[in-house]
Amino acid sequence: MSERESMPYDVVIVGGGPAGLAAAIRLKQVNADLTVCILEKGSEVGAHILSGAVVDPKALDELVPTWRDDGCPMAETPVTDNWHWYLTKNGKMPIPHIVMPPFMSNHSNYTGSLGNLCRWLAGKAEELGVEIFPGFPAAEILYDEKGAVRGVATGDMGVAKDGSHKGDYQPGMELTAKYTLFCEGARGSLTKQLKSKYDLERDCQPQKFGIGIKELWDIDPAMHVPGRVLHTQGWPLSESGSGGGGFLYHQAGNQVSLGFVTTLDYANPYVFPFEEFQRWKTHPEIAALLAGGKRVSYGARAINEGGWQAVPHLAFPGGVLAGCSAGFVNVPRIKGSHTAMKSGMLAAEAIGAAVAAGRELDALDEYEDAVRSSWIAKELQLVQNSEPILAKFQGDLLGTALAGIEMWLRYLKMPLVKPMKHHTDASTLQRADLFTPIQYPKPDGVLTFDRLTSVSFSFTNHEEDQPCHLVLADPNVPTTINLPLYAGPEARYCPAGVYEFVDPDGSGPKLQINAQNCVHCKTCDIKDPTQNITWVTPEGGGGPNYPNM
Numbered sequence: 001m002s003e004r005e006s007m008p009y010d011v012v013i014v015g016g017g018p019a020g021l022a023a024a025i026r027l028k029q030v031n032a033d034l035t036v037c038i039l040e041k042g043s044e045v046g047a048h049i050l051s052g053a054v055v056d057p058k059a060l061d062e063l064v065p066t067w068r069d070d071g072c073p074m075a076e077t078p079v080t081d082n083w084h085w086y087l088t089k090n091g092k093m094p095i096p097h098i099v100m101p102p103f104m105s106n107h108s109n110y111t112g113s114l115g116n117l118c119r120w121l122a123g124k125a126e127e128l129g130v131e132i133f134p135g136f137p138a139a140e141i142l143y144d145e146k147g148a149v150r151g152v153a154t155g156d157m158g159v160a161k162d163g164s165h166k167g168d169y170q171p172g173m174e175l176t177a178k179y180t181l182f183c184e185g186a187r188g189s190l191t192k193q194l195k196s197k198y199d200l201e202r203d204c205q206p207q208k209f210g211i212g213i214k215e216l217w218d219i220d221p222a223m224h225v226p227g228r229v230l231h232t233q234g235w236p237l238s239e240s241g242s243g244g245g246g247f248l249y250h251q252a253g254n255q256v257s258l259g260f261v262t263t264l265d266y267a268n269p270y271v272f273p274f275e276e277f278q279r280w281k282t283h284p285e286i287a288a289l290l291a292g293g294k295r296v297s298y299g300a301r302a303i304n305e306g307g308w309q310a311v312p313h314l315a316f317p318g319g320v321l322a323g324c325s326a327g328f329v330n331v332p333r334i335k336g337s338h339t340a341m342k343s344g345m346l347a348a349e350a351i352g353a354a355v356a357a358g359r360e361l362d363a364l365d366e367y368e369d370a371v372r373s374s375w376i377a378k379e380l381q382l383v384q385n386s387e388p389i390l391a392k393f394q395g396d397l398l399g400t401a402l403a404g405i406e407m408w409l410r411y412l413k414m415p416l417v418k419p420m421k422h423h424t425d426a427s428t429l430q431r432a433d434l435f436t437p438i439q440y441p442k443p444d445g446v447l448t449f450d451r452l453t454s455v456s457f458s459f460t461n462h463e464e465d466q467p468c469h470l471v472l473a474d475p476n477v478p479t480t481i482n483l484p485l486y487a488g489p490e491a492r493y494c495p496a497g498v499y500e501f502v503d504p505d506g507s508g509p510k511l512q513i514n515a516q517n518c519v520h521c522k523t524c525d526i527k528d529p530t531q532n533i534t535w536v537t538p539e540g541g542g543g544p545n546y547p548n549m
Contacts, residue, residue: 004153004171009035009131010355012151012177014138014190016040017049018114018337019323020183021121022063023344028128030352036130037175039154041137041520043541045122046115048185048520050214050301050549051337052247052257053114054079054106054229058375059341064124073116076252079106080227085285086397087234087246092285093397100404101411103382104333106229111249111257113548114337135541141190142174148361149318151176152190155537160465178360179351180319183344186302187522189536191325200312200321205422207306207327208387210244211523213277213495214259214300215457216548219293224254231334232286233400236279240438241394242266246280247334248289255296255548256289261334263305264425264493264527265391268435272492273523274300275440278448287447295449298457299546300495300521304329304336305387308380309419314368318361322347328376332386332407339376346370382410388420429529432487451497455517460496462516462542469538470498470513470524477532478511486529493527495519519544 011027013020016038027036042048055074060067068075082105085092097105122132139155151174158169184191186209195201228250237244243263250256260277280286304310304327311328314321322343329336350367354360371377386403393399409415443449472478482488483501488511490499496517501509520543525535 004174006174006176009037009175009177011036011179011181011351012175013038013181013183014152015183015185015188015323015325016042016045016122016132016134017118017183017185017323017340018121019325019340019344020181021045021118021125021344022059022341023181023183023322023348024125024130025063025121025128026345026348027352028125028130030349031356032129034352034355038125038130038132039136039138039152039175040132040134041537041540042134042543043545044134045132046119047134047545048543049115049118050212050299050546051114052111052214052249052259052334053337054109054111054249054335055114055117056109056335056338059338059345063341063345072120074110074112077111077227079109079111079229081225081229082106083228083230085230085232086400087232087283087285089235090284095400101382101407103379103411104407111227111229111251113251115546115549137537137540138190139172139537141193142176144318144361147317149180149316150361151180155540157539159467159539161467163467166465178355179364181344181347181351182319182321182325183323184325186304186324186327187525187535188325191321194316194319194321195312198313198316200316202313204312205306205309206424207304207310208263208265208422209425209526210261210263210303210305211273211493211495211521212259212261212301212303213274214257214298214549215295216297217256217258217290217293217295218254219256219290221254223289223291224256225250226252232280235283236276237262238396240266240268240271242268242271243390243394246286248286261303263391264523265423265428267428267430269429269432269486269489270435270438270492272438272440274451274454274495278443279440281447282441290447295457297547297549298454299544299549300519302522302526305331306422307331307387308377308384310422314371315364317363320347320350320364320367328380330379330383332383332403339379342374342376343371346374383407385417385420388422425526426529426531429486429489429527431485437487451495452517455496455519458519459545459547460517460519460543461545462518463539464516466539468513468515469536470515470518471534471536473532473534477530479509481530482528483509490524490528493523495521495523499524
């Protein structure tokens with residue numbers, strides 16, 4: 001067995017997203033002598049970053065006040081126009097922004113590629129001396145003899161599907177630290193382990209999620225209005241009693257970012273989030289905006305939707321959670337990058353002070369206190385019942401109205417409803433025999449597409465001869481439970497066609513896992529009703545390669 005090399009740092013950061021990059025920059029601002037590294041599982045920083053995105057610059061203003069004049073790509077397109085529609089099958093009902101609390105406004109926000117923002121932040125971090133290792137996923141948590149996190153190990157490279165070592169085999173490397181910061185994004189594989197080991201969710205509600213599916217389109221310049229932001233609710237999910245909605249953002253270069261979020265608490269196992277998105281594009285109002293346009297990219301990612309009551313304990317011996325690993329998304333605003341960045345900055349400040357005091361491998365409770373007294377907490381507490389109310393009323397107009405009233409009451413400091421509770425998304429799926437299969441239209445190849453063609457627009461690549469990174473606890477469950485009871489939901493909730501039931505020899509259906517298609521959205525790890533699927537990191541650099549997403 002090859003012995004792993006070890007590299008010591010003051011701070012190791014898992015994940016090169018907004019939270020991890022903001023933390024790295026702030027650490028160097030606090031103390032330029034700190035040794036800091038970031039492990040990023042994508043082939044480059046930004047390769048796995050996917051968001052709408054409309055960004056509140058609040059945290060960015062605190063971190064790099066000169067960003068608007070310093071080449072940051074997000075500065076190119078300020079939001080100029082806000083639209084919100086409730087859709088029926090063939091029409092729309094505009095919801096005026098004046099009926100919403102002031103904090104729901106997108107005034108002074110910016111729309112653009114979150115991946116490109118991360119690439120710019122990575123450059124800033126490297127200028128300060130941060131070491132960034134793209135293509136090296138953190139695959140294992142390292143503990144000391146007392147049970148504190150002492151770092152992480154990267155995954156082995158060159159392992160064949162059968163577990164044998166190929167000719168280019170290289171063992172993973174251990175990166176040890178005084179403190180390790182986990183910024184893996186929604187449903188992080190190591191974060192999931194940490195939550196279990198330290199019982200971090202003992203005092204909070206279960207985290208909830210949505211699956212966000214996105215496309216980039218080049219559209220007719222005559223239809224393009226730079227900075228226009230559109231959100232929709234209602235159709236088509238209203239037909240299946242499911243929650244979620246669409247977005248369409250006019251970004252730079254006659255390009256629009258459009259997508260669809262399906263909340264993963266849906267009950268009907270025949271709901272097909274990818275097809276709901278394709279169907280949404282056929283709405284007359286959406287189709288008119290895309291007429292004559294061309295799709296240029298595709299991707300998908302899970303989104304935290306649990307709100308403030310689902311935020312776990314953040315500190316444990318030797319490490320902390322930040323960003324979407326902790327779950328700081330403001331659901332009604334559909335924003336999380338600013339809160340993620342702020343949490344990373346607060347973690348950096350706590351770590352910097354602790355290292356200066358000669359501490360290491362202890363629990364940074366002061367970081368937890370800082371988050372819970374910060375503007376992150378104030379912002380998320382204002383909206384913490386929005387998602388539960390929308391879920392209770394299945395996203396219809398009544399639920400929207402009640403959620404709006406509840407936000408207004410909290411804004412006016414007159415809350416009437418206590419923080420509401422959640423159920424896990426896996427537990428909400430009901431038996432297939434209670435529902436009628438949904439007949440989705442065939443793709444036309446112009447406005448709507450099939451999944452496999454779509455995956456090719458995510459530029460996803462995995463080394464095929466490697467162990468499957470989608471691990472079944474019991475390989476019999478998909479065909480003995482999921483298929484007969486729930487009509488095989490794996491074949492529908494995945495936006496990349498990873499799971500399909502096949503019967504090549506007539507001996508009965510089997511679940512085939514096309515792991516090379518995986519876009520790392522984590523939906524299977526979340527929605528599988530038997531919680532039989534665990535997503536683990538594949539070989540370094542595998543997965544999507546999102547440009548401009």
